[in-house]
Amino acid sequence: MDIEVIVKQVLEELTKVEKSKTNSINASKEKVEEVIRKVVFNKEKAVGVDNPADEEMIEKVQKITPARIGIGHTGTRMKTRDYLDFRIDHAAAQDAVFKGVSEEFLKELQLPVLQSKSSSMDEYLMNLNSGRKLDEASRKWAEEHLPKNKQVQIIVSDGLSSSGIEANISDLLPALIQGLKVRNISIGDPVFIKRSRVWIQDEIAKIVNCDVVISLIGERPGLATSKSISAYLIYRPNQDTVEADRTVISNIHEGGVPPVEAGAFLADLLADVLKAKTSGVKFAQMK
Amino acid sequence: MYTCTVKNERFQFQSIREILAKASEEKSGDKMARIAAQSYLERMAAKVVLSELTLKEIFENPVIPYEQDEVTRIIYDDINQYIYKEISHWSVGELRDYILSHKTNTSDLFRISKGLTSEMISGVSKLMSSIDLVMASQKIRPIAHCNTTIGEAGRLAFRCQPNHPIDNPEGILASLKEGLSYGSGDAVIGVNPNNDSVESVSKILHMTHDFMQKWEIPTQNCVLAHITTQMQALRKGAPIALMFQSLAGTQAANNDFGISKEILDEAFEMMAKYGTSTGPNQLYFETGQGSEVSLDAHLGVDMQTLEARTYGYARHWKPFMVNNVSGFIGPETIYDGKQVIRADLEDLFMGKLHGLPMGIAPTYTNHMQADQNDQEIAGMLTALAGANFYMGVPGGDDVMLSYQDTSYHDDASLREMLGLRPLREFELWLEKMGIMENGRLTERAGDLSIFK
Numbered sequence: 033m034d035i036e037v038i039v040k041q042v043l044e045e046l047t048k049v050e051k052s053k054t055n056s057i058n059a060s061k062e063k064v065e066e067v068i069r070k071v072v073f074n075k076e077k078a079v080g081v082d083n084p085a086d087e088e089m090i091e092k093v094q095k096i097t098p099a100r101i102g103i104g105h106t107g108t109r110m111k112t113r114d115y116l117d118f119r120i121d122h123a124a125a126q127d128a129v130f131k132g133v134s135e136e137f138l139k140e141l142q143l144p145v146l147q148s149k150s151s152s153m154d155e156y157l158m159n160l161n162s163g164r165k166l167d168e169a170s171r172k173w174a175e176e177h178l179p180k181n182k183q184v185q186i187i188v189s190d191g192l193s194s195s196g197i198e199a200n201i202s203d204l205l206p207a208l209i210q211g212l213k214v215r216n217i218s219i220g221d222p223v224f225i226k227r228s229r230v231w232i233q234d235e236i237a238k239i240v241n242c243d244v245v246i247s248l249i250g251e252r253p254g255l256a257t258s259k260s261i262s263a264y265l266i267y268r269p270n271q272d273t274v275e276a277d278r279t280v281i282s283n284i285h286e287g288g289v290p291p292v293e294a295g296a297f298l299a300d301l302l303a304d305v306l307k308a309k310t311s312g313v314k315f316a317q318m319k
Numbered sequence: 320m321y322t323c324t325v326k327n328e329r330f331q332f333q334s335i336r337e338i339l340a341k342a343s344e345e346k347s348g349d350k351m352a353r354i355a356a357q358s359y360l361e362r363m364a365a366k367v368v369l370s371e372l373t374l375k376e377i378f379e380n381p382v383i384p385y386e387q388d389e390v391t392r393i394i395y396d397d398i399n400q401y402i403y404k405e406i407s408h409w410s411v412g413e414l415r416d417y418i419l420s421h422k423t424n425t426s427d428l429f430r431i432s433k434g435l436t437s438e439m440i441s442g443v444s445k446l447m448s449s450i451d452l453v454m455a456s457q458k459i460r461p462i463a464h465c466n467t468t469i470g471e472a473g474r475l476a477f478r479c480q481p482n483h484p485i486d487n488p489e490g491i492l493a494s495l496k497e498g499l500s501y502g503s504g505d506a507v508i509g510v511n512p513n514n515d516s517v518e519s520v521s522k523i524l525h526m527t528h529d530f531m532q533k534w535e536i537p538t539q540n541c542v543l544a545h546i547t548t549q550m551q552a553l554r555k556g557a558p559i560a561l562m563f564q565s566l567a568g569t570q571a572a573n574n575d576f577g578i579s580k581e582i583l584d585e586a587f588e589m590m591a592k593y594g595t596s597t598g599p600n601q602l603y604f605e606t607g608q609g610s611e612v613s614l615d616a617h618l619g620v621d622m623q624t625l626e627a628r629t630y631g632y633a634r635h636w637k638p639f640m641v642n643n644v645s646g647f648i649g650p651e652t653i654y655d656g657k658q659v660i661r662a663d664l665e666d667l668f669m670g671k672l673h674g675l676p677m678g679i680a681p682t683y684t685n686h687m688q689a690d691q692n693d694q695e696i697a698g699m700l701t702a703l704a705g706a707n708f709y710m711g712v713p714g715g716d717d718v719m720l721s722y723q724d725t726s727y728h729d730d731a732s733l734r735e736m737l738g739l740r741p742l743r744e745f746e747l748w749l750e751k752m753g754i755m756e757n758g759r760l761t762e763r764a765g766d767l768s769i770f771k
């Protein structure tokens with residue numbers, strides 16, 4: 033929204049306020065009209081430099097980098113709008129980490145909900161190991177209820193972005209499952225694991241004895257997007273597994289690899305990994 | 320074994336390593352490593368024992384043995400034995416009182432610095448409060464020279480950090496111009512590359528070098544790839560004024576970083592021979608509390624002591640700048656704003672007492688309990704304490720590394736609020752460009768389009 037439109041709207045609102053005041057004085061029995069100020073904050077790039085030497089040049093370079101440039105200043109500080117814009121992006125990133133996936137979303141997802149050993153958000157963030165193992169009850173449940181000996185096991189993990197899970201999984205998961213079914217690849221029951229990190233997939237893989245385990249997990253949010261997720265997959269992890277054995281596809285979100293496309297792509301990738309019987313660097317080198 | 324009774328409660332410590340760890344102010348990384356004090360009173364008991372230890376006791380008990388660790392060897396081999404012996408009978412408490420005394424001046428501190436091991440410097444800072452650390456830091460002004468002179472009293476420098484998510488050269492140039500127009504870039508024009516290949520790194524080196532030539536900017540360029548990549552680029556003739564590397568406080572962590580004394584020695588010699596800058600200080604190091612814990616290479620030593628050891632290692636190569644980025648890893652090492660602010664003050668003081676030209680990046684990631692307000696407080700406090708430089712990131716948002724750091728606006732603000740000037744040579748250039756007048760930004764400042 034450009035400044036002129038905002039100013040115009042504000043002036044209109046003010047006139048309304050004035051009118052409603054006059055009305056109430058003139059007709060005291062009439063109900064006072066409630067004034068609603070609608071404020072919408074739209075993220076838009078604009079040249080904020082006062083009297084620039086070359087405005088066109090600034091507009092041009094603003095298009096080739098997401099960096100916050102050409103924003104101008106008041107004194108030595110950022111102008112109000114840019115300051116708020118920065119704080120809004122940070123707030124969204126914080127919410128993505130700290131809010132947790134909502135109960136309603138988990139209900140809609142209709143997946144079994146398991147728990148890591150992290151009993152609180154603080155523990156999860158400060159003790160990395162606590163998010164890498166299932167708690168006792170979840171482990172038992174998984175051992176008793178999850179189908180065994182399938183080719184692929186899917187895990188959804190909140191990781192560091194619940195917003196990323198809520199924004200992408202409803203599109204990604206069906207696309208991925210559909211893609212695997214078309215290829216006649218057998219799939220175990222997908223699970224959601226609360227407050228979990230990537231390495232928890234090793235424990236799940238061992239319990240269900242699958243060939244490949246894939247985690248769809250929320251990425252650490254940046255200011256540019258708080259809604260990105262990654263897919264980590266590994267072929268038959270064991271005690272000698274190292275990080276280089278995992279294959280990673282990152283940047284899955286509307287502005288990166290869109291979730292539906294990612295689902296189809298991951299189904300292809302899983303088929304290739306099953307055929308190659310290996311993942312990670314070794315898999316990459318075979319191509 | 321050491322015991323200490325405080326308020327009728329008796330505490331027991333097995334080693335100096337344990338005393339140092341438990342005397343540390345609360346940080347999540349030490350808790351994750353299970354070496355932190357278990358109670359507030361235990362922390363105080365450890366501080367009391369620490370205050371009574373003599374420098375000799377600490378000297379004779381390095382937290383990681385000399386035979387086992389290259390960092391320990393560098394620290395001990397560089398100690399001036401004569402100066403160490405003069406002060407070896409002091410307790411750590413006496414060392415603190417000496418540092419803070421009105422009778423002790425800057426050159427006294429530079430002198431004892433040569434006789435102090437990193438564990439002594441870490442130890443004494445565990446007995447110091449925020450104001451103690453600021454008062455002491457203000458006294459120590461290490462100066463270094465590459466193309467510009469950094470560290471002089473009354474001056475504050477900035478690294479212009481014009482990163483782009485995919486190294487788009489036009490995008491990097493645009494952010495560079497923006498930074499310069501706010502007076503940021505006198506410490507270095509330093510780009511973090513997305514692509515670590517020799518060709519790509521060389522390209523950015525050439526581009527920044529050519530830009531500096533064209534506009535006659537008195538500063539230095541640097542691309543923060545792995546040091547071995549920069550060395551290869553240098554061999555192929557890329558113009559480098561300042562060479563970068565991240566360091567840690569144990570040999571195990573440095574192995575993970577892919578560096579060693581041999582590599583750093585070679586880099587140092589190569590820069591003297593083939594670097595574009597005047598020197599003699601031609602290296603740029605980055606450090607930060609927590610890297611050893613996150614690599615599981617801490618060997619039971621606390622984050623702050625390991626950070627001090629990193630400085631003891633770094634000073635061997637006489638760097639032009641050492642940048643501390645303690646908030647960069649996340650809540651598992653530094654949990655919140657309070658812990659970042661404390662770490663920044665400790666690191667600035669410890670680096671300075673090692674004789675290093677220190678800068679601070681009061682950073683935070685989005686999964687920490689810290690925000691812009693904490694960052695700005697840490698920035699103001701460390702500027703007051705006499706940090707040599709900060710980073711300059713467009714709008715405080717690094718779009719390549721996905722974290723927040725001081726903005727071009729913050730850079731200009733820190734100078735203005737404390738009456739500090741840019742580095743001498745760079746200030747003259749800013750005046751010539753019409754960006755600064757009498758130490759203040761002009762109407763023309765903040766407009767990248769002045770660089771056509």
